[in-house]
Amino acid sequence: MVSSSIRLAKSSTRITSTSNNLSPIHKDLSSSSEQGKGWKLRKALAQTRAVVKDYQAGTPSVDQVLDKPTSFATLASMLKQCGETKALHDGRLVHFYIKKFRYDRNTYLGNWLVKMYGDCGSMDDARAVFESLPKLNCHSWNILMKGYVTNGFGKETLECFRLMQHRDINPNRVTFLCALDACVDLGDIEKGREVHFAIMKAGCEGEALVGTALINMYGKCGSLADARTVFQCLPKRDVVTWNVMISVCAQTGHGTEALQLFDQMQCHGCKPNKITYVSALNACGSLAALEKGQEIHSAIANSGCESEVVVGTTLIHMYGKCGALQEATNVFLRLPQRNLVSWNAMIAAYAQNGHGKEALDFFGEMQSDGFRPDQFTFLSVLAACRHTGHVDDAKHYFVSMNQDHGIKPDEEHYLCLIDILGRAGHLDDAENLISFMPFRNVARAWLYLLAACRLHGDVERGVRAADHVFKLDPDNLQLLFF
């Protein structure tokens, strides 16, 4: 009895202080504070931490007095912000708090927890919460699927889709969008066709969102014909629908069709946006269609989106591929903001057009500007060395990318260095490098060496290289006779 009174006395002190601290949570999160969401989240989480700490310390007071310390809306808002800021640790605290007050069987909060864990990339936790929920709705499934697909778990996403069908849970358009994204992720057109069949069964094929996702799926999974059919059958097309069709054509080597669609959409009264321009410029780049690219550049300048970094960078790529280095440089210099991709675009433009020294100068400037190179930078840097013919520089950069920057060379980097070594007649080094390539199929590397052997008249090594190509990739042997 005595000890109980002491506990209660202690508790009441603690409760008073905790509840005084907790009450502003509602105000903070619901009011439109000038100090912004981050501040509100930090404060709300600080309160949550205090309560959780009390609970972990085994204090019974919180449970007795604060049976409903905060509203579901507040907890949902906190989970939403934890997900958006990828604050997994804080999200776990909120989860702990939800469990503490036995709200964890509530589907509404459970769905928010699944979403928070998915946004933070912790799919095991998301799955565990999902499976612990006594009642699931279509939204619960959609959130889990969205988590899986955005974290690169295509198979698991489609497994959810299959389970939903198996359990007779009606999918909705969001379910279909997630499932189609998973098919894109897996590059699995057959699964895509199954999802398409389910979409037709549900009668949502003609909806703009679903139709657009179908076009995207077919295009990215390699069937432009199916993408075209869905596109042509759509009763209504908006700017996104056109954009997807244009980008799919541009990405699959159908640049002329992409540019025709770009003109057609405007004839249909649909105004291009920056994404349309980016896709159309890619088509120009792949076709080396400088004039059309310049025409689109004028439209971009008139629309006012030239200064956007993605648009500017795509312009640099386009001009680079068209060999118009002065125009590429002008765009680069006018960019109000530059990022690593825009620097890479400049280095690539100069390297691809045989200006190795200038490309390496840009590489130096990029580093002076505080940007750390990535694998794309080094690909262009090696391409630049191919043009300067400086073998020692190429070797240096190849070693440096791993040693100084922690970037493992991929197949393209190896091929570029083998090509440089081979052209310069360093055939021993080139052959030696192939033996260090950590890839399963190195047929392309042997092909490069073979070309170098022809150039330098090394018959014995050439026969050896041809033998390797024959064993590894006999289909590629036709390349020997070009």
Added chain:
DNA sequence: TTAGGGTTAG
């Protein structure tokens, strides 16, 4: 408390 959604730069 009633959420979730389609396209873009190497």
